Amino acid sequence: DSGVTQTPKHLITATGQRVTLRCSPRSGDLSVYWYQQSLDQGLQFLIQYYNGEERAKGNILERFSAQQFPDLHSELNLSSLELGDSALYFCASSSTTGWNSPLHFGNGTRLTVT
Amino acid sequence: GENVEQHPSTLSVQEGDSAVIKCTYSDSASNYFPWYKQELGKGPQLIIDIRSNVGEKKDQRIAVTLNKTAKHFSLHITETQPEDSAVYFCAAYNNNDMRFGAGTRLTVKP
Numbered sequence: 001d002s003g004v005t006q007t008p009k010h011l012i013t014a015t016g017q018r019v020t021l022r023c024s025p026r027s028g029d030l031s032v033y034w035y036q037q038s039l040d041q042g043l044q045f046l047i048q049y050y051n052g053e054e055r056a057k058g059n060i061l062e063r064f065s066a067q068q069f070p071d072l073h074s075e076l077n078l079s080s081l082e083l084g085d086s087a088l089y090f091c092a093s094s095s096t097t098g099w100n101s102p103l104h105f106g107n108g109t110r111l112t113v114t
Numbered sequence: 115g116e117n118v119e120q121h122p123s124t125l126s127v128q129e130g131d132s133a134v135i136k137c138t139y140s141d142s143a144s145n146y147f148p149w150y151k152q153e154l155g156k157g158p159q160l161i162i163d164i165r166s167n168v169g170e171k172k173d174q175r176i177a178v179t180l181n182k183t184a185k186h187f188s189l190h191i192t193e194t195q196p197e198d199s200a201v202y203f204c205a206a207y208n209n210n211d212m213r214f215g216a217g218t219r220l221t222v223k224p
Contacts, residue, residue, distance in 0.1 A: 002159065042216040043158070043203065056210060090157050099205075099212035100146040105157030 003027060006091050006106035014114055018079040021109045023091030025072055029104070031055070031097060032074040034066055037088040037108070049074055050097045081113045116141045118206050120215025128223050133194050135218045137204035138186040146207035147180060147187050152217075153200045161202075162189070194222045 003026035013019055025032050034046040045058035049068035060066075063081075068074040078085060088110050092103040117140040127133050137147075145166040150158035164171045164178045164187065171178050175194075180187040187206075191198055199222045204215040 002157065004157070043214045045212070092157075098210050099207045102148060102160045102163065103150075103158075103212075105150075105159065107155070107157045 002104040002106060004091060004093050004104050004106035006089075006109050008109060009107070010110050010112075012112045012114065013081060015081055015083060017081050017113075018077065019081065019111065021076040021078070021089050021091075021111075023074045023076070023093075023106060025074070025091075025093030026104050029093035029095050030072065031094045032068055032072070033092040033094070033099075033103065034060075034074070034076050035090040035092065035105075037090060039087075041087075043090070046076070055097060078111070083113050086111055086113045116144055116206050116208050116211055116213040118204060118213045118215045120204050120218055122218060123216065124219045124221070126221045126223065127194050129194060129196060131194055133189075133191045133198070133220055133222075135189045135202055135204070135220070136186060137188070137206070137215050138184075139206040139213075140185065141206070141208045142182070142185060144185075144206040144208040147178070148205050148207075149178060149189050150203045150205070150214075151200045152203065158203055191220075194220075196222050196224050198222050 005024040030051045033048045035043045046060040048056040066076045088108045090108045092105045120137045148163035152158040177190040201217045
């Protein structure tokens with residue numbers, strides 16, 4: 001068990017809708033990272049937060065946004081959903097600001113857009 | 115930015131045999147190289163990592179080697195077991211940028 005909790009585990013929604021994915025990092029970790037993993041694809045970095053502030057941005061679409069709250073949990077908001085947004089979304093946490101220490105991944109949220 | 119290539123994309127071995135997965139990176143300034151194992155239905159889990167000031171690191175049946183001159187690093191699993199079956203990802207870190215390889219699906223046949 002990595003200590004990172006993601007909810008919900010599964011999400012099925014229709015095109016055009018908006019969803020929110022939630023992540024609670026490992027106790028003591030200040031950094032939260034969001035990744036997207038499409039079928040048979042690698043891990044695509046979306047965005048990172050450190051102690052409430054955006055730290056780094058990857059290939060995140062404008063329809064997607066995220067935030068990290070004072071209690072350090074994070075939410076990823078996906079809006080105007082398209083079929084191509086169907087994927088596994090992972091949250092990871094670490095104790096440092098950068099990636100040069102181990103990332104601890106949650107078990108992901110599987111999003112299906114119909 | 116950094117670019118990481120991983121080979122092979124799939125690997126099938128017999129139980130007890132060794133498995134080797136190779137990755138190359140493009141930026142010589144990269145200095146941290148973790149390996150993650152992703153089992154079905156789970157998130158990736160760190161299994162071993164190596165930093166640029168070390169050439170080899172071993173943890174029981176798993177070892178990682180790093181060749182900074184050639185800019186490649188490899189994961190070695192010896193005496194493979196069916197529970198080693200999973201997707202393995204390499205990654206390279208440089209200057210607040212971490213790039214993952216595309217993954218290797220390892221199947222260990224009993």
